[in-house]
Amino acid sequence: MKFSGYHSRYKSLIGYFLVGLAGTLVGGLVIGSVFLGQVDKRITSISQKMPGAIELSEAVPTPAGIKNSDIGKQGLGIPDIAKKVGPAVVKISTLRERVYYTFFFERMVQEEKGLGSGVIFDNRGFVLTNYHVIEKAKEIGIVLSDGRESHATVIGGDYYTDLAVLKIEGENLPCAVLGDSDLIQIGEAAVAIGNPFGFDNTVTAGVISALGRSVPLDVEQGIHLENLIQTDAPINPGNSGGALADGRGTVIGINTAIYGEAQGIGFAIPINTARQIAIELMEHGKVRRPWIGITQVWIITPETARDYYLDIDYGLAIAGYVRQSPTGFAGLRHGDIIVSAGGRPTKSVSDLRNAVNSAGIGGKLELRIYRDGKIFSTVLNITEAP
Numbered sequence: 538m539k540f541s542g543y544h545s546r547y548k549s550l551i552g553y554f555l556v557g558l559a560g561t562l563v564g565g566l567v568i569g570s571v572f573l574g575q576v577d578k579r580i581t582s583i584s585q586k587m588p589g590a591i592e593l594s595e596a597v598p599t600p601a602g603i604k605n606s607d608i609g610k611q612g613l614g615i616p617d618i619a620k621k622v623g624p625a626v627v628k629i630s631t632l633r634e635r636v637y638y639t640f641f642f643e644r645m646v647q648e649e650k651g652l653g654s655g656v657i658f659d660n661r662g663f664v665l666t667n668y669h670v671i672e673k674a675k676e677i678g679i680v681l682s683d684g685r686e687s688h689a690t691v692i693g694g695d696y697y698t699d700l701a702v703l704k705i706e707g708e709n710l711p712c713a714v715l716g717d718s719d720l721i722q723i724g725e726a727a728v729a730i731g732n733p734f735g736f737d738n739t740v741t742a743g744v745i746s747a748l749g750r751s752v753p754l755d756v757e758q759g760i761h762l763e764n765l766i767q768t769d770a771p772i773n774p775g776n777s778g779g780a781l782a783d784g785r786g787t788v789i790g791i792n793t794a795i796y797g798e799a800q801g802i803g804f805a806i807p808i809n810t811a812r813q814i815a816i817e818l819m820e821h822g823k824v825r826r827p828w829i830g831i832t833q834v835w836i837i838t839p840e841t842a843r844d845y846y847l848d849i850d851y852g853l854a855i856a857g858y859v860r861q862s863p864t865g866f867a868g869l870r871h872g873d874i875i876v877s878a879g880g881r882p883t884k885s886v887s888d889l890r891n892a893v894n895s896a897g898i899g900g901k902l903e904l905r906i907y908r909d910g911k912i913f914s915t916v917l918n919i920t921e922a923p
Contacts, residue, residue, distance in 0.1 A: 830862020
């Protein structure tokens, strides 16, 4: 069907993405995650600044026991890396209940066991792992590398970054040294340590294959686990939540996923991200995120703008938002196109997300909006995501 005139085409555009072709921003601009099925089975099916650890601790107080990388130590051999990091990597076993109904509508409960890995990152007994490893677990058991066993309690978990923090009791607990994932380079050594298929304390080695990878969780809703480290160090089911170490013997990532249709394509969450999430979970039991209430956008490209006779070359068209939110309170509506946020162009979802994160909870964010052929400015009061 052809349309003549700007207004007819514009209405068609809005209707078009509202029925499902939009959707790259979900949950009010929260960080996405890879959520890989039942416990660690999901792992097989996945489709600049100076040393930042110190600066991070100044920006967000670091709980006692969280260690930073000794940047001066480099070039350890794989056996030395394994000896340094391995003792802090634990095996995690889970028990959960699955409810189902028989043909005669009888309610049945089936127990399922799961397996994963974790990293002791705080000498008080705090353990980092993947959220999908412990999600909905009724019981969580920990086995240390020296054979000691302990029950674990969940301090907090975050679906959108696939990270969780557990707490175990014990004395003289080994503790990993957390590195600085901003310093790693493509091609440098990478060592994965975990418990694949229940084989305790398995060490595999490779290199950093790429940085800044994004892996989708929900394509329709646009949820992604972003800024991942890609490595060819072999990672298998049971490695989830384990350590990815560098040549200094420091943990630079938390292993989280593999690309099941390939060999040598694995992914880890950068430790700088994991450190920030861990601090939030330990201090608040959840991850607090700035929120403006936009749930879906459609990216406007120069081609889209030309096809729909828009007087702009780029932007993010609002396809969905929460009415009782900063976006709703500012009077924005479906079809409004955000052309800049915080004084910077919004050509991608990450541009808007970065602007929201920079403004922070309680901050203000100026948006420039294109509507009906005109551009105007509005200011949003950023709140905490509900």
